[in-house]
Amino acid sequence: MTPVLVLDGLGVRLPPGADRSHALRDVSLSIAPGEILCVVGESGSGKSMTANAVMRLLPVGVAIDAGRVHFDGRDLATVSEAEMRGVRGAGIAMIFQEPMTALNPLRTIGDQIGEMFAIHTNLAKGAIRARVQALLEEVRIPDPVRAARAYPHELSGGQRQRAMIAMALALDPKVLVADEPTTALDVTTQAQILELIRDLQRRKGTGVLFITHDFGVVAEIADRVAVMQHGLVVEEGPAANVLENPQHPYTRQLIAAVPPLRAPPPRPLADEAILRIEGVSKTYRTGGFLGRGQRVTHAVKDVSLLLPKGGTLGIVGESGSGKSTLARCIVRLVDPDAGHVWFDGSDLATLPRAEMRQRTRHIQMVFQDPFGSLNPRRRAGELVAQGPIVHGAPRAQAMARARELFALVGLDPASADRFPHEFSGGQRQRIGLARALALEPSILVADEPVSALDVSVQAQVLALLADLRRRLGLSIVFITHDLRVAAQICDRVAVMKDGAVVEHGPVAQVFERPAHAYTRALLASIPGRAFGLGRNGGG
Structure with missing residues (x-):
């Protein structure tokens, strides 16, 4: 089958003073219609620069200085910017990692998707509205009419990413470039987005260049894999071959860094609890007038947990489950509506602000x-x-x-x-x-501290946290949506859904013998289980 996109000896030069002369050197890749090629590597490997070079969206001072980008009978490395504008969206479309930065916060979702048709077609306004609604239905956004009228901040992270996919697919491009489109999403939303991309790609025959640092995602979605390091492709082949029998030491290193889902042997923990959370609740009320028509969100509902001295308590769940709100209630960045947070004989939930500020030195927060x-x-x-x-x-x-x-x-x-x-x-x-x-x-509250890091850096930070816990006697509340990470760092884990704790216990017990259906659904959604990634080890 003739490839729909070919990169032939592509080189991208960096400006003087950069840490190396080239972001890409002699990169040769191809994508067939209906094929998903995953490009994987650590930050700085050149994978996102490859996507930007294809789209001709390179930063100022960065330029293609070798090779060709063959698409639709043209070399995109040399066509004019006017020609390139015709290719973007219509021929090659891109999905970005963070839709909140790619979407205009002042325009509705429907307007932004409709703009693709307004620029590239002669459709009337009524026809554009119909196409927008059909696209939102195709990417499985509930209530497409309401979603089209919504602004980006009014949608969840997964819905915003679906809207970005709808925008990218609007003009039936031959190639879809997806740059880390699931990195910030929880496992169930991530699984839904991967299934959606795979389904749309199969039905439409689109070639997909999928950029990621997550080998679990690679195992779930890739037909072929290219591994990049320092701007070079160091290994390429069918996904099963690369995952099950990696040839290059760097590929083996990346796969080994994927944290296993199986928890290490339990550590002995003190009987004493350094932090006691009792019946904490937090409700948000938004919108409405004089109390009428308000939207009520029970972010945290009657949560009671213990943090053993020197231990790590994991709090896991999907986006919107209440885990980050609970963390903010603990450190009083948010005032809980009810309940108690006991530390060193004091109830942090009810302390006056001035006294709470004095206590903050004992409980510190690390942000995502x-x-x-x-x-x-x-x-x-x-x-x-x-x-x-x-x-x-x-x-x-x-x-x-x-x-x-x-x-x-x-x-x-x-x-x-x-x-x-x-x-x-x-x-x-x-x-x-x-x-x-x-x-x-005495206590660190870590809110998604490694979710944005690639697997090898993630492994280093987790090892550092474990070492600091041992050397300094720290106790840690660890918030995460990544169950593989929780398995490695946590002694006990609480699973949250819709503001409530639905399951709680030693991490090995909860992950190996989950009692609640929601916990089982989270575990089943972890990408890469078919290849052993996220089960017993990294390959």
């Missing part, structure tokens, strides 16, 4: 997106020292302690003078950990 929680205008060392300075430590002492903490979390102390954007994602997460540890807390 370290870049969003780090001030880009301040140097990393200053960010780590900020907490102790606020609590009265002399600046020189706090800065010296910041450098010690950099070493503790595996960063070069000299890098404390750099700004957040000068670090990789994994390094920024280590800065977030150092900042949380600066006040010598």
Whole structure:
């Protein structure tokens, strides 16, 4: 079968001063109609740059300087920008990792999908509305009429991603480029999106270039796999061959880094609970006028849990299950409506704000997106020292302690003078950990701290957390939607659905002998189980 897209010896040059001369070197790949090619690798491997080169959406100062991109009888590396605008959307469409940054927050979903038809076709407005509704039905968005009238923030993450897929498929492109489209989604939503892409690709015969760092996703969706490292394709072949018999050491390393679902042997835990959560509830009311027509969301419903001293309590569930709201209730970023959070003899849920601020040094939070929680205008060392300075430590002492903490979390102390954007994602997460540890807390509340990291960096951060827990005697509340990660780091796990805990116990018991149907559904949705990924090991 003649390929629909061919990359032949593609090279992409980086601007002077970059960490290497080329983002891509001699990349040759092809995609047949109706085929899914997964390009996999760590951050910086060149996989997303490959997608951007195909779409001619390269950053300023970055340019194709070798090879060809064959599509529809043309070399996209050399066509004019005007010609390329005709290709984007109509011939090759792209789904981005984060739809909230790709969608215009000030325009409805229907308007944004309809714009594809307005630009590329002569359809009348009524016909465009009908096509938009049909597309939203095709990507299985409930109540397509309401969804078309909604703004991006009014849809869930999975629905926004479905809207992006509808937009990409609007003009029946020959090639679909999907750049990490499921990374931020929980396992059940991820499984639905992967099934949707696979189903649409089969029915329409679309060739798919699927960028990911998740080998579980690769196992679930790929026909063929290309593994990239430092801008080079180091291994390529049918998915089953690459997953079951990887030839390159780097491929074997990536597959080995996939965390197994089987929990390690249980650790002995103290009988003493350092944190007791009793009957915590939180309800949100939005919209309406004078209390009428309000939308009521029971984000957390009567949750009671214990965190053993020196232990790690995992809280897992889908997006919207209430796990992050519970974390924010624990540290009083959100005031609970009812219940108690006992720590060191005090009820954190009812402490006056001034007294709560004094307690915050003992319970620190690590966020999912370290870049969003780090001030880009301040140097990393200053960010780590900020907490102790606020609590009265002399600046020189706090800065010296910041450098010690950099070493503790595996960063070069000299890098404390750099700004957040000068670090990789994994390094920024280590800065977030150092900042949380600066006040010598007893408890860390970690909200999805590794969900945005590729598997090898994820493994490093999990190992670091386990080491810090052992060396510093930390107790950890670990929020995650990734059950494989929970299996590796947690001693006990609570499964949340619709704000309530539906199952709770030792991690091995819950994952190996789940009692609740929802827990079983979560476990069944983990991608890659057919290849052993996410079951007993990484391959």
